[in-house]
Amino acid sequence: MTPDVKHMKWWGWGEEGVFFNYLNKPQFAPFVKKALDIDLRPRKIDTIAFDPDTVPDSTLPDDLAAALVAVTSPDQVSVDPHERVVHGHGSSVTELLHVSRGDYGRLPEVVVYPATDTEVAGVLAAAVEHDAVVVPYGGGTNIARSLQLDPAEKRPIISLDTGLLSGLRELDEDSGLARVGGGMQGPALEEALNDRGWTLGHMPDSFTHSTVGGWAATRSSGMQSDKYGDIAGIVRGMTVVRPAGTVTLRPVPSESTGPSLREMFIGSEGRLGVITELWVQVHRLPAERVVVAYMYPEWKSAVAAIRQIAADEVPTTFVRISDGNETGFSLATQKAATTLKKKLEGKAQAGLWAVMRRRGWNTDQMCISYVCFEGLAADVAARRKAVDAIARRHGALSLGTGPGALYDQKKFDTPYLRDFLLEQDVMGDVSETAAPWSKLNGVHRAVYAAAEKAFAQLGRKGWIMSHLSHSYHAGACLYFTFAFKAGEKPDAEYALVKTAIQQAFVDAGGTLSHHHGVGMEHAPWMEQVVSTEGVALMRSLFDAADPGAHLNPGKVIDAPLTLFDNLE
Amino acid sequence: MTPDVKHMKWWGWGEEGVFFNYLNKPQFAPFVKKALDIDLRPRKIDTIAFDPDTVPDSTLPDDLAAALVAVTSPDQVSVDPHERVVHGHGSSVTELLHVSRGDYGRLPEVVVYPATDTEVAGVLAAAVEHDAVVVPYGGGTNIARSLQLDPAEKRPIISLDTGLLSGLRELDEDSGLARVGGGMQGPALEEALNDRGWTLGHMPDSFTHSTVGGWAATRSSGMQSDKYGDIAGIVRGMTVVRPAGTVTLRPVPSESTGPSLREMFIGSEGRLGVITELWVQVHRLPAERVVVAYMYPEWKSAVAAIRQIAADEVPTTFVRISDGNETGFSLATQKAATTLKKKLEGKAQAGLWAVMRRRGWNTDQMCISYVCFEGLAADVAARRKAVDAIARRHGALSLGTGPGALYDQKKFDTPYLRDFLLEQDVMGDVSETAAPWSKLNGVHRAVYAAAEKAFAQLGRKGWIMSHLSHSYHAGACLYFTFAFKAGEKPDAEYALVKTAIQQAFVDAGGTLSHHHGVGMEHAPWMEQVVSTEGVALMRSLFDAADPGAHLNPGKVIDAPLTLFDNLE
CATH class of the missing domain: 3.40.462.40 (FAD-linked oxidase, cap domain/gating helix)
Incomplete structure (x- = not known):
């Protein structure tokens, strides 16, 4: 029996039975007609039945299976087809496009649900010993392809679901600090805090399904960051289990103790270990x-x-x-x-x-x-x-x-829109950056120009829109939403448009992402943003910290699958 | 001829002719009598004459000398005894104790003043080729022994003075961002900004002599950090020259691009390269x-x-x-x-x-x-x-x-007090930490108890006092000043007291330093603060990033000289 951990639809965003609905929005269909030259039709399907027979059997080696059960328990190790499909992807639009059509991509051989740091350490040790790969899995909401698996990976892949590493474990009311399990999802944490008069205030679009550990691992930011901070500011201490040992960083408001290990783990997307526990800043519920x-x-x-x-x-x-x-x-x-x-x-x-x-x-x-x-x-x-x-x-x-x-x-409704559009054969997605105030208008113009040019190349009407949010002393985030009617090769068409937008960010003085992370989606631009030697230094760190490449390899830098691959 | 770069007294803090004076403070001598059981005497010396004959000749190899001149110019390379003594130490109390008595410790073989990134790269290349060590030197104000040189180091040591890497190079008034040379000192930068109606607002005690690059390299914080931020918040972009290439991080307000390289260089104390240029947040002068x-x-x-x-x-x-x-x-x-x-x-x-x-x-x-x-x-x-x-x-x-x-x-007068006390045979110093609000009173009590116990062990009257500054959502900094009459072994006595205070920080839930850095002074506690595996990960980074150990080795972790060495 698999542990009771909440997951999203295997084929799309969010909870079964929840959808974007346009029928109660009288101006929506005319708007889409004008923007994309598309006649919307009512949703045809409410769900996609899962057929386990479409999933290839797991090829998990027996000795690795035995080792994983030995360090956890039989109930915490699953080779169930549905489990493997759920854990075989994140929520990027290209992943959902394929998965919803039954094209699952590379699947993990096994899903493990460790419940303690010791069990996590056991899973990592087993992975190293049996030359397997470990991909930590929180809520599965990442849209930068940080969770997508490399089809060329020949070693067994273990999806390490953090769902049992949950709970509000300690609340230091004098300091406004809470100790939280890395696998705890947004609503559960917020409810537990609200019950005691507190709030985390971290509200990314993915809030309803994403986890605290996932927020840290992908360097997330919530819509209320002006007050509550980005996740790098919210997280004050953490526990990270690594194959060679466990790093424990005590919660302090600020410190001068060399290069920041905290800021190395934040954004590490599983490449440096598994974030099992965090100390986060919490605030009293406002009057x-x-x-x-x-x-x-x-x-x-x-x-x-x-x-x-x-x-x-x-x-x-x-x-x-x-x-x-x-x-x-x-x-x-x-x-x-x-x-x-x-x-x-x-x-x-x-x-x-x-x-x-x-x-x-x-x-x-x-x-x-x-x-x-x-x-x-x-x-x-x-x-x-x-x-x-x-x-x-x-x-x-x-x-x-x-x-x-x-x-x-x-x-929190926006992500459902993407699935709705996908069913209407429309590729819709979001992409975001941050730039100094002096460059924001230039970035805005450049992205519009790049998107329009890409739509023209596709010979199709497309739509782009944007908002500014997350303001700082020196600049702000610009968040773009774009859509176009898919043709014969939706992957390649998406790649063309997304690539144009990302390149416009970088060329106009913005960064690659303000809060979505890098994954495989944005990895090809890393050298342009942090310089070639910056990527080399990051590679030194990853190689030295994980010499056998067991920890979610190919994410952040050196991605095996790029958007450009889809263009061919 | 050596470039015109301002340095402090070779034997103590600050400018020649500036001292702490107690004669115009009628209550000071009685206070010291009561606190330390010491009768103050008027200052005996106004300066200490520098005698070049007391300095051993430089053993700089000819080929390295030629290489350094080749990548800079003859005027930028110095083996002058005074230059070497100035660059042979920071401003920790034990260093000043020895230097002021003519005990210079390990001196650099040569001081180089590169004026461009290309020259810095040349110096690093020469160091790697000739198996030398490079120690970047800003204002020489560090009190955590980040600049002290290892007597056991057999390779030539190059002190890389950043003084010519100076200047306010660009001011983006729309964004509140300034591009500044890493070697620019506080007053020059503040004056250049003030002239245009702006301020950096970063005011560490060392402000009058320390540099922007030094602030970043030691993870500094100024007394006005509540508004202007710690240096990690102020620095938005930077250029770091490394032997293998140059890392350029563009200025952005925030980003989600993997582990933070910016936060790796901040606090790196020379171990990852030379910080040559920074983008810093600046603010309009307040009305x-x-x-x-x-x-x-x-x-x-x-x-x-x-x-x-x-x-x-x-x-x-x-x-x-x-x-x-x-x-x-x-x-x-x-x-x-x-x-x-x-x-x-x-x-x-x-x-x-x-x-x-x-x-x-x-x-x-x-x-x-x-x-x-x-x-x-x-x-x-x-x-x-x-x-x-x-x-x-x-x-x-x-x-x-x-x-x-x-x-x-x-x-900015406080640092002069330490030299005054030293001349009175009093060891006086400062030590600071940060802790969550819930632990601040406990840290305060524990440090007092630890200091009193250490004074008792010495059998001497001692003094300790503290202030709280730098407040954050989750906690604040506690800054302690302590003093005691030196006996036969001032080093060992200092080590006893300082060690007791640092250990009290860590045991009571504080961190090692809020803004002074680690250097060699605090390195022995790193495993207690960031855990053994945290130090191991940092070591992986340093080893991978600098396999030949050419970049200020032995700082932050794995210090060759610890305070305990002084106890013997």
């Missing part, structure tokens, strides 16, 4: 939380306003602006007004539209912005007042708290 | 700057107040509290009142003392606190009001802005 929406006439003034909020050190939980395209998309995904309250809001919105029209705003260029404030009521009021003033100086109109409440409810 | 002083009845309530300021996210530039002993020391180092203004302030102070006495405060336990606010006048006023309220709730009295202005003036 008040408000999300205020603003509408700016155009992108540049909105970016300037956000830059000013950062420069003035106004404490915000998040600040976000959607560009003209994304604002248009947002308006198109609003549900039909069904309640009196919404009708009244509709009237208020109509009044705002009148003001905007009077001011001569171009509705295609308007940018909606959300700013979240948390704290004592008086602090929230003071901070909101400060941001109101900055927004006004940059030409914005306040839309109040109505749209913000809606934004807060919908915030 | 207003105010330092407000508060007096708390005792330590615990002051710590609780500071924790609350952090939890409420009140933007401050720094928050600092001195414990009872340090508050007493502060009062004892005040200059005699000579102006009417000061007399009036004295009267105001007398009024405060009356209030304190009425409240029954124990004057030995009172803690002075400084809080700095910067920004627009309205923001400063609002933040000060918020801190005033928190301070009041924790029993504090506001002392206004008078003492704070004084604090601001004196802030």
